[in-house]
Amino acid sequence: xxxxxxxxxxxxxxxxxxxxxxxxxxxxxxxDTGALYRTVALYMLRNGVDVSDAEQVSAKLDGLSVKLAYxxxxxxxxxxxxxxxxxxxxxxxxxxxxxxxxxxxxRKFLFDTQKTIAAENNIIMDGRDIGTVVLPxxxxxxxxxxxxxxxxxxxxxxxxxxxxxxxxxEVLADIIxxxxxxxxxxxxxxKKADDAVEVDSTExxxxxxxxxxxxxxxxxxxxxxxxxxxxxxxxxEKGKPIKxxxxxxxxxxxxxxxxxxxxxxxxxxxxxxxxxxxxxNIFVSNHRSYADPVLVSLPVVVPCSFMAKEExxxxxxxxxxxxxxxxxxxxxRGKGDSSAIDRSIxxxxxxxxxLIFPEGTRSKDGTVGKIRSGAxxxxxxxxxxxxxxxxxxxxxxxxxxxxxxAYGKPIIPADIGxxxxxxxxxxxxxTKISEEINRLVDENVNKL
Ligand code: DC
Numbered sequence: 001x002x003x004x005x006x007x008x009x010x011x012x013x014x015x016x017x018x019x020x021x022x023x024x025x026x027x028x029x030x031x032d033t034g035a036l037y038r039t040v041a042l043y044m045l046r047n048g049v050d051v052s053d054a055e056q057v058s059a060k061l062d063g064l065s066v067k068l069a070y071x072x073x074x075x076x077x078x079x080x081x082x083x084x085x086x087x088x089x090x091x092x093x094x095x096x097x098x099x100x101x102x103x104x105x106x107r108k109f110l111f112d113t114q115k116t117i118a119a120e121n122n123i124i125m126d127g128r129d130i131g132t133v134v135l136p137x138x139x140x141x142x143x144x145x146x147x148x149x150x151x152x153x154x155x156x157x158x159x160x161x162x163x164x165x166x167x168x169x170e171v172l173a174d175i176i177x178x179x180x181x182x183x184x185x186x187x188x189x190x191k192k193a194d195d196a197v198e199v200d201s202t203e204x205x206x207x208x209x210x211x212x213x214x215x216x217x218x219x220x221x222x223x224x225x226x227x228x229x230x231x232x233x234x235x236x237e238k239g240k241p242i243k244x245x246x247x248x249x250x251x252x253x254x255x256x257x258x259x260x261x262x263x264x265x266x267x268x269x270x271x272x273x274x275x276x277x278x279x280x281n282i283f284v285s286n287h288r289s290y291a292d293p294v295l296v297s298l299p300v301v302v303p304c305s306f307m308a309k310e311e312x313x314x315x316x317x318x319x320x321x322x323x324x325x326x327x328x329x330x331x332x333r334g335k336g337d338s339s340a341i342d343r344s345i346x347x348x349x350x351x352x353x354x355l356i357f358p359e360g361t362r363s364k365d366g367t368v369g370k371i372r373s374g375a376x377x378x379x380x381x382x383x384x385x386x387x388x389x390x391x392x393x394x395x396x397x398x399x400x401x402x403x404x405x406a407y408g409k410p411i412i413p414a415d416i417g418x419x420x421x422x423x424x425x426x427x428x429x430x431t432k433i434s435e436e437i438n439r440l441v442d443e444n445v446n447k448l
Pocket of ligand 1: 011012033034035037038094097098099101102126127128129130178182
């Protein structure tokens with residue numbers, strides 16, 4: 001089954017830019033459905049049809065063929081065989097598209113084209129009714145918004161760059177008008193699907209929006225996959241010895257860094273007795289700073305491996321060598337969870353521990369964000385103890401600022417009923433991890 005991502009939202013919310021970036025990152029095809037409505041509008045205007053007259057528009061559809069073609073991942077749209085991709089980007093066509101898209105026959109006419117391409121490919125499709133009408137079964141639905149003023153500002157900058165003389169006020173009026181048309185029409189009005197996740201891009205940069213949506217896609221496709229089929233368990237072989245060279249190097253680094261952290265940061269460790277002496281365990285911690293992998297690992301006798309962004313391995317060779325030696329291994333964000341599971345089990349079976357930050361991103365204000373399913377999934381597949389940890393300090397890391405790193409009792413997945421990779425089991429372990437990390441944070445922040 002192909003992966004379908006529905007991205008809906010009002011004009012100018014940045015859908016196409018975001019969808020292109022996501023498509024490139026995940027290797028999906030980007031389907032811009034607005035181009036289909038624009039092409040119908042171009043055809044109608046070329047033939048002198050009054051686009052506000054639904055009857056005239058539907059009557060003229062007979063002589064029309066609209067097709068999508070892809071070259072080098074870029075969408076081209078063909079009007080009766082002619083490539084009109086560059087002709088449909090004018091304000092006049094934008095208004096025309098808004099008018100023809102309110103005609104039910106036009107929507108019906110374009111429906112199959114959209115359905116077919118989604119059935120045959122992994123796609124991210126943007127539009128207004130993708131999550132509600134065209135792809136109601138899409139695995140991921142995003143509703144991307146931004147304030148009308150912000151959208152007008154972005155579009156105005158884009159048009160000015162192209163030499164378009166429209167003023168900001170005209171662009172804003174245009175956007176407000178189109179919003180009104182698109183959300184008040186009778187057929188398929190612009191509406192957030194009940195199961196769509198809303199992302200407001202008003203105060204976010206392009207990179208931040210892409211990051212946010214990528215995380216949603218990774219999370220949702222992982223859960224959906226595990227709903228379809230159970231992943232076989234691969235219990236970790238505990239007690240395996242680690243390589244002598246690694247052991248010596250790690251001892252030295254640990255001894256040195258423990259000193260540095262105690263002196264430089266005034267670090268206290270609470271509940272150290274909860275850290276098993278052998279390897280093959282999973283440590284799950286809240287995420288505050290780049291120092292976290294070191295902070296959590298210091299009282300842990302056996303080295304911890306931890307996942308790191310792939311980009312970190314592409315730069316400086318020395319840096320790459322150092323972080324790999326310290327236990328970092330690359331994960332490709334958005335490539336689904338199977339490669340991350342494989343790598344994690346491999347690390348655990350080397351006799352090492354595994355450290356995961358299940359919030360995915362660092363929290364700047366110290367509150368614990370949403371705990372994702374990945375750590376629970378790996379804990380279940382590995383059927384190994386999961387040790388909850390909390391890193392607590394005020395604001396930012398500073399010289400001599402107190403840090404408390406707390407460790408909770410190991411959670412044994414099977415003991416709490418997390419015995420397979422069904423959504424129910426994943427939820428049990430995810431909830432337990434979340435509760436324990438939050439409890440440890442609450443218990444220790446007031447000791448700072
Ligand atoms: O996204 P865009 O600006 O290229 O879309 C042009 C018009 O087409 C817009 O006014 C709304 C309409 N549209 C629609 O009704 N349904 C879609 N799936 C895509 C676009």
